[in-house]
Amino acid sequence: MPHKYYKDNREFIKALKKSGDLVTVKQEVDWDMEMGAIVRRVCEKQAPSPYFKKIKDYPGFEAFGAPLATYRKLAISLGLPPETPIPQIAQVYLDRTDRGTPHKPVLVDRSRAPCKENVITGDAVNLFDLPAPMVHEGDGGRYLSTWHMIVAKDPDDGAINWGMYRQMVFDERTMVGPVLPFSDMGKMFWNKAVPRNEPMPFATVIGMDPLAGIAACAPAQIPEDEFCGMLMGEGVEMVKCELSDLYVPAHAEIIIEGDILPNIALDEAPFGEYTGYRTSPREPRTVYRVRAITHRNRPIVPVSCMGVPTDEGQLLRSFSLGLEMDKLLRSQGIPITGVYMWPESTHHLVVIGTRNAYAGIASQIAQLIFGSKLGPWFHMAVVVDQDTDIYDKDKVIHALSTKCHPVDGIHVYKNSAGTPLNPFAPMSERKIGKGSKVLFDCLTPLDWKKSDIPILVSFDKVYPEDIKKKVLDNWTNYGFKD
Ligand SMILES: Cc1cc2nc3c(=O)[nH]c(=O)nc-3n(C[C@H](O)[C@H](O)[C@H](O)COP(=O)(O)O)c2cc1C
Structure with a gap:
């Protein structure tokens, strides 16, 4: 049976609005650090997500900050009440992903895939047409992919991987970012594509539904498309890419397609990172050559702003x-x-x-x-x-x-x-x-004598049951509130 979930970011945004976890920002904001600074402050204050309706220089685009930066939003994304305690959220995740059934994606025709509403290929492709934010001061460039997933396929066994690997816009048709060698996509790229000098097709999905985001970010033991199906309780709807045989979530906002190039590197970073510091220097990193962009009408770009906790x-x-x-x-x-x-x-x-x-x-x-x-x-x-x-x-x-x-x-x-x-x-x-x-x-x-083990002195541990009950029953009678 499917669980309660949101099939796209738009339904999720509506749910956050209803629960009071979203603020609609109607006044125009600048992609050049203003949006990043707002999202950063939201994370540091654990405030509601900002939904930006108007971005400077980018009419026709919207943005959505700090999509899942609180446990309330995580609970909502899983169809639970926002105030669900963390251990219960954890149990739901374990029940679905440990004891649940993997669900293969449901492949849909492009006519049922909103991410194909606009298709841009060839010379018309220009990454600067998309509102990539300059997230922090000191970043090495504009980062389009801050809360996204990259779809790739193992060149040998065809295993699918979704993962988050940051991407900086380098020029109109190039992005660049680190792909760590122990990550699943790193193993495909560094151990297979690079030694064979073969380009590896990729699709960057921007503005996927929240459960796909959770799946992409999890160190899942099975392909993330099926893992996402476990979180949903049914197969995620996917559509074929324009240029490769990769599949992407049909209801996502923007898809960027192309090849990851072996044996070439371009400068990337610095960037404000998840540790809360700017740690890695500008250095040559992995190159993504972009050949197609598809997107929904009036796409909504998610913006995560990493820094001190909690994002x-x-x-x-x-x-x-x-x-x-x-x-x-x-x-x-x-x-x-x-x-x-x-x-x-x-x-x-x-x-x-x-x-x-x-x-x-x-x-x-x-x-x-x-x-x-x-x-x-x-x-x-x-x-x-x-x-x-x-x-x-x-x-x-x-x-x-x-x-x-x-x-x-x-x-x-x-x-x-x-x-x-x-x-x-x-x-x-x-x-x-x-x-x-x-x-x-x-x-x-374990070799200590029982009598040598210090005794924990707490209300729970050191009083007899009848005394504890008496104290608890009389707590408000003594004059305490609760
Ligand atoms: C917002 C975000 C950004 C990330 N950026 C990178 C990155 O640039 N490079 C990288 O190798 N891993 C990055 N990671 C970690 C990978 O996403 C993670 O290894 C992968 O999604 C899941 O692991 P697996 O596929 O290796 O099991 C990032 C994670 C998050 C949540």
Whole structure:
């Protein structure tokens, strides 16, 4: 049975308006930093999404900022009430993507695909006709693709990948951006297309529906088009590209088609990044040659403005990285009670709750997650017992500061895979994306005598049930509000 979901950004915008999570900005805004600055402030204040009706120099285009930068918006995108607590949102995601059925896309004819309302090919193609924002001061150029997905196909087995890889407009028909070698598209491009010197067809989808955005940003273990179908509970409607046999979501706003060129690089960046810093220097990066653009009438361009928390990249990558680790650890039979990454950690720190079932379990957990496909994206793991609420920062900080031995509880794993964007890493490590990892083991050693284990002194743990009940029943009678 299909779940409640929004088949395009326009339906999602209406839902956000209804729930009070959208502000319609009628006055004209400038694509040159003004839009970016508004979206940045919205992220920092966790304010409603701005829906820009009028963009300077671009009549006929609209924009939509911070599309998924709060848990309220994430809940809405999944068809849940906006105030749904985070653990419940996580459970819905796990139920759909772990226990649900993958759904193959439903292929539709171009007459039923709004993204084909305007088709531009040949000499008419000009990326400057689209309102790419200058997102931050100091960026190396205008970034058209800030909340988007790139569709590509494995040259050997035809496996489909959707992923978010930023793209800066270089000239009328060229975009450029980093494709990290451990990402799924990176593996197709660097391990196959480049050695064979073969261009790799791509389609950049701008303004896809929110669940397609979540799927593209997730480190999914299956092709993201089918993963998106799991989130929807039915196949996503897709239409064939103009120039290749790739398929794109039929209800998206703008599609940019072309080839990713092997063995050539052009300068890209700097850019304000998800860590909240401008970290990577201007350097030669991957080149996208554009040969066609199709778009809906009056297209709406999503604008994500990365920086200090919380933007949608931080929120959704933390959410899905944590839950993919949850699936991985459970698939190995580890008795975990949950996994969570706070978006404020810019998906660098993960908290894992587990039963303290046997000696070395924290190390086993750390080695599994650091060594997995997800490993390059984070470097700190905090393992706590099942009594610590992993969603409660205060409780985790208490456990970390009282239960992690400064020598025996901290384990460093050197020379692992990392990203070139770690602000703490020296340039020599950033250049090659080398990382190190650290585990904070907050579990009580199992060889301690029971009488040696310090007792947690909390209302819940140290009072008899009858006293707790009496106090709770009389709480307002004592004069407290709640
Ligand atoms: C807004 C945003 C921008 C991103 N930009 C890049 C990028 O420029 N290059 C890159 O390799 N990964 C980037 N990522 C991470 C990839 O999107 C991520 O690796 C991929 O979508 C999912 O992983 P997988 O396909 O490798 O499993 C970005 C993620 C987000 C949310």
